[in-house]
Amino acid sequence: RPRALSGIQPTAGSFHLGNYLGAIRQYVALQETHDAFYMVVDLHAITVPQDPAELRANTRLAVAQLLASGLDPDRCTLFVQSHVPEHAQLGWVMNCLTGFGEASRMTQFKDKSAKQGADRATVGLFTYPILQVADILLYQAEAVPVGEDQRQHIELTRDLAERFNTRFGATFTVPAPHIVKEVAKIYDLQDPTSKMSKSASTPKGLVNLLDEPKTTAKKIRSAVTDTGTVISFDPVEKAGISNLLTIYATLTGRSIPELVKEYEGRMYGALKTDLAEIVVDFVTPFRERTQAYLDDPETLDSILAKGAEKARAVAAESLATAYDRIGLLPAK
Ligand code: AQP
Numbered sequence: 011r012p013r014a015l016s017g018i019q020p021t022a023g024s025f026h027l028g029n030y031l032g033a034i035r036q037y038v039a040l041q042e043t044h045d046a047f048y049m050v051v052d053l054h055a056i057t058v059p060q061d062p063a064e065l066r067a068n069t070r071l072a073v074a075q076l077l078a079s080g081l082d083p084d085r086c087t088l089f090v091q092s093h094v095p096e097h098a099q100l101g102w103v104m105n106c107l108t109g110f111g112e113a114s115r116m117t118q119f120k121d122k123s124a125k126q127g128a129d130r131a132t133v134g135l136f137t138y139p140i141l142q143v144a145d146i147l148l149y150q151a152e153a154v155p156v157g158e159d160q161r162q163h164i165e166l167t168r169d170l171a172e173r174f175n176t177r178f179g180a181t182f183t184v185p186a187p188h189i190v191k192e193v194a195k196i197y198d199l200q201d202p203t204s205k206m207s208k209s210a211s212t213p214k215g216l217v218n219l220l221d222e223p224k225t226t227a228k229k230i231r232s233a234v235t236d237t238g239t240v241i242s243f244d245p246v247e248k249a250g251i252s253n254l255l256t257i258y259a260t261l262t263g264r265s266i267p268e269l270v271k272e273y274e275g276r277m278y279g280a281l282k283t284d285l286a287e288i289v290v291d292f293v294t295p296f297r298e299r300t301q302a303y304l305d306d307p308e309t310l311d312s313i314l315a316k317g318a319e320k321a322r323a324v325a326a327e328s329l330a331t332a333y334d335r336i337g338l339l340p341a342k
Pocket of ligand 1: 019031194
């Protein structure tokens with residue numbers, strides 16, 4: 011089976027609908043076809059300030075949500091990034107292969123550091139895409155399921171894998187992003203030209219999976235749409251309605267043309283009311299499943315211990331090869 015690898019940050023507590031539709035659904039699908047490794051990337055989380063107790067709790071919460079989404083520890087390897095020290099170790103090697111100018115071109119850093127104020131941004135935030143390179147290469151992953159916002163980082167990973175292989179001999183698999191076009195970018199409900207994000211300017215645009223279902227329903231019903239009346243899929247002229255149609259189609263497994271036909275002659279309000287119900291029907295059991303995993307910390311810990319053991323076996327081998335190829339003297 012080909013390998014797949016992806017990671018998700020534990021920073022916000024609840025995952026949002028963008029994370030779920032853009033990335034996590036693909037994690038679940040790929041566990042059927044790939045030897046899949048998924049991790050909660052706590053080392054990436056500390057690129058911005060974190061409260062220690064909150065970070066620990068949010069890491070558990072992230073694992074519980076991944077399990078509630080359908081990740082099955084018997085079909086994939088689920089672990090926490092800091093449990094596998096090889097990530098930081100290969101991360102350093104990759105830092106030493108990356109040009110400063112090359113790292114400076116990462117648009118996510120530009121966006122995130124601009125939001126924080128350039129002086130407050132850490133060097134860790136600047137080099138986080140390079141740690142991500144190590145995350146992927148350690149597992150010799152072929153497929154990396156992510157949303158569109160991560161495409162540039164996967165390009166960097168490909169460049170560095172090729173650079174390492176050219177300089178030191180074939181060592182790393184060159185990965186490809188696994189981006190499902192239709193859901194690669196879910197948009198903010200209040201500003202449907204920006205991606206839905208945990209750092210949204212207003213919480214009204216962000217659907218957190220663990221919000222009270224009532225709050226979620228209200229957010230969907232008050233989603234910003236255009237002044238027209240015809241329900242059709244047109245991401246440029248009708249960004250808001252198109253985003254709602256995408257969410258509707260993905261959660262129900264129906265096609266957008268079929269939905270457009272069904273809503274012919276009906277008002278935007280009807281679509282929003284129906285979608286609010288669909289999202290509530292999805293998040294209600296999701297919240298319950300997440301809580302059930304949180305209520306059983308022993309099971310959760312044992313899943314993570316097994317995951318880390320399996321991940322380390324693969325990661326240690328890649329790191330040892332890389333250290334050897336670059337000429338580090340082995341410890342006797
Ligand atoms: N709006 C989105 N549409 C589709 N996919 C998305 N992803 C995030 N937002 C969307 C994908 O979710 C995965 C995990 O993302 P992350 O852990 O890197 O979280 P993030 O990118 O920090 O999440 P946010 O909400 O986007 O946070 P900020 O505020 O940092 O901008 C990734 O595969 C990502 O592509």
